[in-house]
Structures are given as C-alpha cells and as structure tokens.
Amino acid sequence: MSVLQELKKITTIVADTGDFEAINIYKPTDATTNPSLILSASSMERYQPLVQKAVEYAKGKKGSVSEQVAEAMDYLCVLFGTEILKVVPGRVSTEIDARLSFDTKKSVEKALKLIALYKSLGVDKERILIKLASTWEGIKAAEILENEHGVHCNLTLLFSFAQAVACAEAGVTLISPFVGRILDWYVANT
Structure with missing residues (x-):
C-alpha cells in the first residue's frame, strides 16, 4: 500500500x-x-x-x-x-476572479453566476465550493453566500489565525491555509 x-x-x-x-x-x-x-x-x-x-x-x-x-x-x-x-x-x-477579492458585492454576484452555470449543466450546488480569498470582503461574501444562499465556500489565501477565526465566525464550510508557506517559514526558522 x-x-x-x-x-x-x-x-x-x-x-x-x-x-x-x-x-x-x-x-x-x-x-x-x-x-x-x-x-x-x-x-x-x-x-x-x-x-x-x-x-x-x-x-x-x-x-x-x-x-x-x-x-x-x-x-x-x-x-x-x-x-x-x-x-x-x-x-x-x-x-472567484482574484480581482474581486476586495469587493463583497461583486464576489457574491460572481459566485451566484457560477452556481447558476453549474446548475445549467446539471450540477447541484451541494457539490460545489466557491473559492474566495480570505480578505475581509471575501470573508463577508462567504458569510452572505453560506447564510443567505446556501452556497458552500472554501476560503483561500489564508495566512493567519485571525483570518481562520473570522472564517469560522462567518460560518465558512472550509478554509485552505497555505501549508507550503508555513513549511517555508519552518525551514527558515529551525
């Protein structure tokens, strides 16, 4: 194995x-x-x-x-x-397009558009995670998507405990910390 x-x-x-x-x-x-x-x-x-x-x-x-x-x-x-x-x-x-990382409203709109495109191809939203940057605006967009639209989110570009806590408080489904960057820090500091 x-x-x-x-x-x-x-x-x-x-x-x-x-x-x-x-x-x-x-x-x-x-x-x-x-x-x-x-x-x-x-x-x-x-x-x-x-x-x-x-x-x-x-x-x-x-x-x-x-x-x-x-x-x-x-x-x-x-x-x-x-x-x-x-x-x-x-x-x-x-x-979601990274250029929308600091625009909550446009991030929500883009996410809902992607969900609608998936639906048009017969894919249920339960099988999709919308990936957003863990900026303040991205976390707020995820909170709206999760709580008002039932759209699950994966928050990326997450580098700090504070971001992880904000994601948890927003009810985000998943976070994706940059483990490679953590390993880089570990190698440089040990």
Whole structure:
C-alpha cells in the first residue's frame, strides 16, 4: 500500500489541478482548481474541445470583447469543474476572479453566476465550493453566500489565525491555509 493510500484512510485527499485525467489516477475525494491550473490544463491538446465550447458560449453573449472573455473564462472553469465531478465523489472548488477579492458585492454576484452555470449543466450546488480569498470582503461574501444562499465556500489565501477565526465566525464550510508557506517559514526558522 502506498503512502497516499495510507493517508487516505485517515484524511480527505483533495486534488489541486485542472487535469481531470490526472485526478482519475489518484482517486481523491474532492478537487480544487484555480485560474492558473485551468490555464495549464486548457493548454493541453486533449482539453481543446472544452476551450472551444467556452469560446462558443461566450460568443453568444452580448457585451464587449473583455466581457466575452470573462464569460468564456467563467464557463471554462465550470466546464472543467463539471468534468472533474465526473471523477471525484465529493466536491470541486471553483475560484472567484482574484480581482474581486476586495469587493463583497461583486464576489457574491460572481459566485451566484457560477452556481447558476453549474446548475445549467446539471450540477447541484451541494457539490460545489466557491473559492474566495480570505480578505475581509471575501470573508463577508462567504458569510452572505453560506447564510443567505446556501452556497458552500472554501476560503483561500489564508495566512493567519485571525483570518481562520473570522472564517469560522462567518460560518465558512472550509478554509485552505497555505501549508507550503508555513513549511517555508519552518525551514527558515529551525
């Protein structure tokens, strides 16, 4: 039995990639994505049909070119999330555009839009975690999403105990501390 299989007995394994073929190899319970992971996966030839589908979707939307690009990106993230959910039994985290990290209202609006896109593809919101930055505004957005809309949230870019407490007080479903950064500190200070 591998170390990963042993670890899976006592914890939840979460894949951090947009490559759902790789996810299928390791059989995690949940998965998380972010725009850089989606960019990396979407540059692979095997995922070009998803990219094309997102572009066609966006072309059918009104608005400026930049608005259509945003539509394509949202839809692409949801398409990848939907494919990932065919492989994992749990949830997928889909990240809100980081440029909205300091705007509670727009973060909530974007999250609800992503949930609606998932719903249009037959994915129930219980299988989605909306990933937000752990800024004050992001935590407030998560509180609104969790308490008023029943949308589960995963708060990332979490570096402090104070942020974790604020997330707990907001009723956030999940936090994702940056363990790599903690390890960097540990190595530098021991």
